[in-house]
Amino acid sequence: MARYAVVTGASRGIGHAVAVSLAKDGTDVLLCFAGNEEKAKETRQACLAAFPDGTFPLCRADVGTKEGCGAILAAAEAFPSLDVLVNCAGITRDGLLIGLSEEDIDRVLSVNLEGAILLCRGAVKRMIRQRSGHIINISSVVGLHGNPGQVNYAAAKAGIVGLTRSLAKEVGRRGITVNAVAPGMIATDMTAAMPQKARDAALAAIPMQREGTPEDVAEAVRFLASDAAGYITGQVLCVDGGMGM
Numbered sequence: 001m002a003r004y005a006v007v008t009g010a011s012r013g014i015g016h017a018v019a020v021s022l023a024k025d026g027t028d029v030l031l032c033f034a035g036n037e038e039k040a041k042e043t044r045q046a047c048l049a050a051f052p053d054g055t056f057p058l059c060r061a062d063v064g065t066k067e068g069c070g071a072i073l074a075a076a077e078a079f080p081s082l083d084v085l086v087n088c089a090g091i092t093r094d095g096l097l098i099g100l101s102e103e104d105i106d107r108v109l110s111v112n113l114e115g116a117i118l119l120c121r122g123a124v125k126r127m128i129r130q131r132s133g134h135i136i137n138i139s140s141v142v143g144l145h146g147n148p149g150q151v152n153y154a155a156a157k158a159g160i161v162g163l164t165r166s167l168a169k170e171v172g173r174r175g176i177t178v179n180a181v182a183p184g185m186i187a188t189d190m191t192a193a194m195p196q197k198a199r200d201a202a203l204a205a206i207p208m209q210r211e212g213t214p215e216d217v218a219e220a221v222r223f224l225a226s227d228a229a230g231y232i233t234g235q236v237l238c239v240d241g242g243m244g245m
Contacts, residue, residue: 011042028054082123085120086225087119093152096148111156113157131174137179141238143161143182144161181236182240184239184240206240212240
């Protein structure tokens with residue numbers, strides 16, 4: 001029986017890999033993206049190659065706004081069920097706190113945290129009726145350990161951990177699992193923009209001495225979205241090559 005999922009940030013990086021990984025398990029995915037429609041279409045083609053019977057509709061929406069979150073939830077109503085929600089969308093606006101503008105702070109918090117909260121609220125309304133569902137929120141090792149120059153981002157990702165654990169306690173009795181994945185240094189557009197000196201320092205702190213891949217993260221999400229993880233909830237799974245030890 002087909003399953004149905006919503007993945008935000010699906011046009012690139014971790015979101016793209018998550019969508020394709022879920023498709024391999026026969027999951028039809030609402031592919032949510034903010035801007036790059038061509039990349040979103042590439043994700044759709046990769047998903048169709050993995051699961052030709054899927055539809056993989058596209059939904060352009062800004063998760064940093066209430067209207068955008070509402071549009072995603074409305075689009076998901078076309079699916080007969082909502083079995084999986086993966087909150088992947090994220091942005092950074094880095095800098096020392098003293099130099100961050102209010103807009104830098106507000107935008108990072110709204111995209112990385114508030115949007116996830118709103119989508120979780122909408123998703124659990126359906127999942128409670130179904131008495132089943134899996135929610136996976138993408139946090140970060142930065143949210144667990146902090147990082148200078150990323151106060152806004154770290155605060156949002158730490159908030160994801162609090163969201164995950166609190167919601168898991170609220171909905172566990174309804175057969176719904178809520179977990180988080182905390183990636184470390186993953187080879188994405190976001191990390192590619194890091195100065196080389198910062199990249200070298202980060203790599204030196206990783207016992208495995210390499211960057212992770214979006215697929216490394218996607219496989220962890222795939223597991224948490226499966227029935228094999230049916231008795232796992234409220235957890236934060238670090239996919240970081242040992243960086244956070």
